[in-house]
Amino acid sequence: MTTEELSYPRLSARTLRFSLGAPRNPTVRPDGSTVVFLRAPSGTDRRIQLWTYDVASGEERLVADPATLLAGAPDERLSPEERARRERLREGAGGIVGYATDRQVRVAAFPLSSRLWLADLDAGEVRELPAATPVVDPRPDPTGTYVAYASNGALRVSRTDGSEDRVVVAPEGENIVWGAAEFIASEELSRFRGFWWAPDGSGLLVERYDESPVRTWTIADPANPEQPPRQVRYPAAGTPNAAVSLWYVGLDGRAPVELGWDHEAFPYLVRVSWPEMGGPLMWVLSRDQRTARLLGADVAGGLPAGESRIPVEVLHEATDSAWIEVVPGVPARLPDGRLLTTVDEADDDGLGSTRRLAIDGEPVTPKGLQVGGVLDVSDDGVLLSASREPTEQHVYRLTPDGALSALTTEPGVHTATAGGPVTVLSSSWPDRPGVHVRVLKDGTEVGRIASRQVEPPFTPDVTLLRLGERELRTAVVFPRDHTPGSRRLPLLLDPYGGPHAQRVRAAANAFLGSQWLADQGFCVVVADGRGTPNRGPAWERQVRNDFVSTLDDQVEALERVVERYPEDVDPERVAIRGWSYGGYLAALAVLRRPDVFHAAVAGAPVTDWRLYDTAYTERYLGDPNVQPEVYDRNSLIALAGELRRPLLLIHGLVDDNVVVAHTLRLSSALLAAGRPHTVLPLSGVTHMTPQEVVAENLLLLELDFIHSALGHRSTSSPKSQ
Secondary structure (H helix, E strand, O other): OOHHHOOHHHHHHHOOOOOOOOOEEEEEOOOOOEEEEEEOOOOOOOEEEEEEEEOOOOOEEEEEOHHHHOOOOOOOOOOHHHHHHHHHHOOOOEEOOOOEEOOOOOEEEEEEOOEEEEEEOOOOEEEEOOOOOOOEEEEEOOOOOEEEEEEOOEEEEEEOOOOOEEEEEOOOOOOEEEOOOOHHHHHHOOOOOOEEEOOOOOEEEEEEEEOOOOOEEEEOOOOOOOOOOEEEEOOEOOOOOOEEEEEEEEOOOOOOEEEEOOOOOOOEEEEEEOOOOOOOEEEEEOOOOOEEEEEEEOOOOOOOOOOOOEEEEEEEEEEOOOOOOOOOOOOEEOOOOOEEEEEEEEOOOOOOEEEEEEEOOEEOOOOOOEEEEEEEEEOOEEEEEEEOOOOOEEEEEEOOOOOEEEOOOOOOEEEEEEEOOEEEEEEEEOOEEEEEEEEEEOOEEEEEEOOOOOOOOOOOOEEEEEEOOOOEEEEEEOOOOOOOOOOOEEEEEOOOOOOOOOOOOOOHHHHHHHHHHHHOOOEEEEEEOOOOOOOOHHHHHHHOOOOOHHHHHHHHHHHHHHHHOOOOEEEEEEEEEEEOHHHHHHHHHHHHOOOOOOEEEEEOOOOOHHHOEHHHHHHHHOOOOOOHHHHHHHOOHHHHHHOOOOEEEEEEOOOOOOOOHHHHHHHHHHHHOOOOOEEEEEOOOOOOOOOHHHHHHHHHHHHHHHHHHHHOOOOOOHHHO
16 A cells, blocks of 8 residues: 555554654764765655765665565564663664764664774775674774674673674673663663773763662563563652662773762762763752752772772852753863853843753853753854754754854754764755755755655645744644634544653654644644743743642643634533643643543553652652652542543553553552543553554544543533533
8 A cells, every 4th residue: 555545643653753764873084075874765664774965965875674684584683681772772773772982983783783883984895703792882992993882781892803702791680781871860860771882982971770779660561471570670750769879991901990980879870971071961850850960970090099989070060949851962061171061040131040051050042042051062153953943943053152053044943963064954944844964064054864755645734823822832733624603613622741851842743643633623722831941940940849730731722722713612612632641741731621622542651750760750749758749739530530521541561661561550549539531551562652553543542532432422510410
């Protein structure tokens, strides 16, 4: 069946929401001559390939093709470790989904089917290196002499000429892992790696974590009773985390040496870097996330006499009464040795606040420009992501002399990477589908890297609004054939609505699903409320101890839409759907505000925050052992008796992020209260739903449920239903 013959839900699932075929993960050679990137061969093929782009000629070259390397094998063999890593990365594609290079970007290492592969990027040759399997996260040293990788709890090193493969540090017992990021780091702190090479390739900093303190949970797939249940270590709020430490491991065979900081006071290892100048940097965070320290260490000096651990120096400390936000790319060290961080400051009008870039503690970006992250640091300056309007994301360059300039100005969502005089810009625009990748040299476009994404069957017709006193960024989507004033449509709210994520973005592909839902006969409303990024620290911190308030923003956005379109929407037919935090919000909506919401679909909802992980939950709600009333107030379980509206709960049975116990406990409470509801279990499905048939039919079932619930809703008062 051709893509033209597929239904939209099936086509969206097959193309991974129209993302397959877009260039991704670009790396620019330091001299600016070559760009390395990943791309699927088509918009419907999930087997990602490794490519290079020659800046001078504009020619692309295929370097590594999984279909060729695996000799036509139909499927990759993924280890449990690799599956877990991809789940944390929310990676639905296959093939070469990641790679790492040496300093000069001459060789690239990548795992494929749990084996180790090395590509010569100049010659275009790829070979498999002898290695223990499974291979996870291989990375060449900066000189290109060795490749380190994690395998079976150990860190191993292989020579790039294939002459040697050996263990450099091995686990001392069960539940101990070297060289990989623990669950909390990869799920909540945006750190997906567990080792870092010394600039000269003589050794590494290696994470060691011990999961013994973490409680064991069981995840089973009841649809396959012949398979044993899987035991996982899950650090739920208020319970112990894995014990994480950092060690220097040399290639000379000497015993690893631990870097010594107070792990009890600062248990979270957020970021590690080892720049060429100044020694390694470690960004560590307290359990309550209100204090962070940037640590430095003299690893080259060895272990001082009488010391059992390498001493560390506190280079910078940050505190916040709510929490320290983890900002990508910082802290970092500039080539001249100064420290690059962010600071949060109140705006001059006292109405908001700004996250600003700072050098040695002094802000260098203006108030009102919200810094989202640092993209690149080099002798040419700092490349950063920032925005004044939260629906947009722009790229700026800060030169060594302090001059700030915008590389992008057209409304959209932009990001970039750089090397020497070359910058690669990846842009999504509100009026054009897909991702567009431009190559700039000295600020002038010299070429484009082709995208092979499938063209969506339609372009969303989206109106972006600022609604209410809070100026809630809201997207409103009507059916494409709707004539204003011709009919009053039911409303469907489609939010995420919680902290740390945005749905309302100036990018066409962000609203393809919303447009399809609207075309089924709805006015679809997507609103970003308090806690969402890019509106400043004060806005983010309004959810402290209070997730319930995020529902108030959805209600306000809905009311303002009704006021704006009185002849086009019907406030007596309102549904809400969402996944993860959006699932929590959808269930909360019908439990607390049945006067506003008449039906809800809650996918993988967090129903009791005591069951969710430490770093995320405690950041916003604190320690449940200290303030249990906060958890009680934000839980859905105690509200079960208030259900008066149709509610569909959906959950993957093997979800190890929001475990299925969330839905089952709410369902039990609803049953105990005598409240009818519907539960749809998804056998073999995790927190993601990348399976094509599952994704398509799930969307159709949701739609049928909402149509039925709104079409047959009782007209009696909410209390009597």
